[in-house]
Amino acid sequence: MFTKFQKSFQTGVVTSRYPKEKEPAPLRFRGRIEIDHEKCRHCNACVEVCPTNAYTWVEEKGKRYLQMSHAKCIFCGMCEEACPFKAVTITNDFELTTKNKDNLLVKAGLDETASVEDLGTKLKEEIFSVFRRSLHVREVDAGSCNGCEWEVAALYNSPVHDLQRFGIDIVASPRHADCLLVTGPPTRNLEAALIKTYHSTPDPKMVIALGACACSGGIFSNCYATKNGIDNVVPVDVYIPGCPPRPQAIIYGFLLALKRIKK
Structure with missing residues (x-):
């Protein structure tokens, strides 16, 4: 036990300071x-x-x-x-x-x-406003390749990003959720499941389209098996583009959705 404490003190704080401090993406990262x-x-x-x-x-x-x-x-x-x-x-x-x-x-x-x-x-260059409330999120996979899910997992499975420090938690049931985080084109096979999940989420609710597939269908657009974007099935409040978006981009999307960013 003492060895673990010693290692923690030697390592120091590894949690990202984003969004309070700007964290530049790697030079080879492709963005806007x-x-x-x-x-x-x-x-x-x-x-x-x-x-x-x-x-x-x-x-x-x-x-x-x-x-x-x-x-x-x-x-x-x-x-x-x-x-x-x-x-x-x-x-x-x-x-x-x-x-x-x-x-x-x-x-x-x-x-x-x-x-x-x-x-x-x-x-x-804008500052982040005071946190207003916590957010309970239900993640919905509507036929994605799981690339976006890996980035979401990175937000919770390490102390680096630590999304819970913003009061944002993943819940197991849409009945306990304030927000739906949807990935995938969506596929026609999961269209009904997405609609049922949407109606099971209590009002007021928010829908976030995560990734290129959720925003427009991505590489699966104009296909017989997809609907060319989440907004063709349920209303969408926030779009987070990327294939997949990096964890900081997802954090930025959540904070913008919660109006925690002053414009």
Whole structure:
């Protein structure tokens, strides 16, 4: 026992200081995608190489521009590699969570600033408000590959992230939950289970779509077996994109959902 105490004192505190202190992602981590419309030459390379059709051409205001959806993106990096003009840049920003799915769109070529601001980059300099209440979460796997579940497990199975320090706990029954954390496209086989779970959760309740599959169907979109996103089955309050999102991104999503981040 004494040896364990001695080791603990020697190791010191290993719990992450995020979100009170900014914790940068590794340099090779793929996060928010930026498009430089001045460099873009409409060569269509990114559109052709994207495996989830996250890039599309849109006609608006008499102008043709490139649009990218973080909800569909799996952050594979193929677009950045394929672009011959270096117009596509992948940053290591993981704070992409939003309450409005349209805010996950990056529009290149229009004189709009909402895309970057709505994605949460401006929130980086904001402080976190006082915690208002605890949150009981029921995790619902609606046909995912379990990649997102591994990241959620990382939030609880180590002292590094320690999600419980924010008063956020996983519960076994939706009847005890305030929030549903849903992963998966969802599949048609689990559509009924998701609807029943949603109705079993007492009001007021909140639904968080976790991962690219939950946000848009991901790599399983436009398939006979899926519904192309959780919001096609039940209402969604918060979208956390990524394939899968890193643990800090999930923490950011929870705090944004609880309005613990001042805008």
